[in-house]
Amino acid sequence: MNSRKVGNQTVIYVNQPVILSSYSIVGPMEGKGPLGKTFDLVWTDSLNGEKSWELAESKMLQNAMQGALNKSGIPEAEIDYILTGDLLNQIMASNFAARALALPFIGLYGACSTMALGIAVGSMFLDGGFAQNILVGVSSHHDSAERQFRLPTEHGSQRAMSAQWTVTGAGSLVLAREGSGPRITAATIGRVLDYGGKDVNNMGAAMAPAVADTMVNHFQDLNRKPKDYDLIISGDLGTYGLALAHKVLRQSGVDIGREYTDCGTMIYNPDQDVHAGASGCACSAVVLAGDIIQRLKSGELKRVLLVGSGSLHSPTSALQGQSIPGIGHAVVIEA
């Protein structure tokens, strides 16, 4: 078999996997934002009848995966693997959602980059002949993340202007070897980079260098330029991180312009008071599952580079004085 590896970090898919279906669920606040109409389902209550935010997040992920499965028309028994991840300790939301589905399960941890990571890994399984159909899903929940990573949610503590708001949501895709839909054509797996930042209220800045690094390597590996894409979109850098990523890219000699934006800047209205924008595994997942895939299908977009961004710290590492490592995983999706 010919090598599918190109350059240092990039793979190209020969049998390009297809996104057969996508499904997104969000919480009430996300439903009121500018992308509200692009989501499949908006929960009117972020607990939705569950006894805890963690269980609500897991149920949201389970429902999103079931939604993608139903839209795909693929019977559950024909899904070869579930690939999921989330931000909770021991990826609790994923483990319990996978328990409900009882399909072969691979747990991933890429923090907020997990949707892009899941697409990249799942596409390797499909192209390599190890699977016919794969279900990818991720979730995050503002209230479960807030109390795990920051302060008791009920505190309502004043937030820094550089802080982002964790998206309550879940996104899921069915990827397949056969069928029609947008195709996954390449992926660039990121390296962990750490510029020494320790401010857990400015995770966009912590992730921006890793996202820029992945982009630079992606363009080099494939001998492409930003202009070769209709849209380049990072996962959840938010306004501070997006500005910093632009700066790092310019310093790296990459001529990037209006074609590059960030999912974290798209989910909330300015009057929703979220400060630096959106974050969380669901941030890029629900923008992809809704807006981006809809624009790929309508013909508005032909080729998209999605760079999932992950902040790889833990509350323990932060309390122990460690700086924040970041990562970016990129996937190319074409109409």
Place this chain on the structure above:
Amino acid sequence: MNSRKVGNQTVIYVNQPVILSSYSIVGPMEGKGPLGKTFDLVWTDSLNGEKSWELAESKMLQNAMQGALNKSGIPEAEIDYILTGDLLNQIMASNFAARALALPFIGLYGACSTMALGIAVGSMFLDGGFAQNILVGVSSHHDSAERQFRLPTEHGSQRAMSAQWTVTGAGSLVLAREGSGPRITAATIGRVLDYGGKDVNNMGAAMAPAVADTMVNHFQDLNRKPKDYDLIISGDLGTYGLALAHKVLRQSGVDIGREYTDCGTMIYNPDQDVHAGASGCACSAVVLAGDIIQRLKSGELKRVLLVGSGSLHSPTSALQGQSIPGIGHAVVIEA
């Protein structure tokens, strides 16, 4: 390309990846156990000069990966991906070890099944043509796990007789498309099973049904019997879990006998007072990286089925009254 999927949960590797090298590091207690001489390095102090147990665990993982890399003779730049995971919240040990290596990084969460999961996934990348060389590594640390999952380590609380002792250790392998060494020939990805047990001091029992389920499916998918293996070994069921797995297998009609044992029963001497045996991501990883691979190389073992076992609960899920989901991932390793 022909499908590499066989039956419901199993894949066979056509270009069988090779274990080029393995490296294991353990703490002082593991070094005094029956397998002490099979490990590459025994730390005489479980902090080893680091400021916290979490940082010590991360350094141990980093050193084990560097050790496997050095033994393989593969230059660091020729490693396509690092695949790692551990038990810490947000897989802190892995993220910080990956930061030190600065190679494309894929974070996994399979709890104590992560070494088997990493081998299965990495082998798909290699066989599929997406990589030439892959570094797999996992870690666990008794002291970091104890305070995260149970009680402050300094308490020295009395432990239940069904409780296991988390292995302080890290194991790493270099897997490659070319070279000589034991080969990875098949893998069975597990489903999440939950029999409703809620006793976090008896995780062996929580994992046993999932391990048995993966074995039953493995034998069915490949039309094999236990006798087709010289050794069948689960990851960290311990004495209680191993007895239960034997029982579930008998009830499933699988005639399994002395060829089946568990890594968790091999690491400590009876007089080391660990009650039900060993557990942790490192448990199966250091037994594999040392004892099993040495016996494969010596010709004593020809074909081994390693079934990594994972308990997919979190302290939060346990406190919220949820039962403990388990998983088993199996890989076949042949001389």
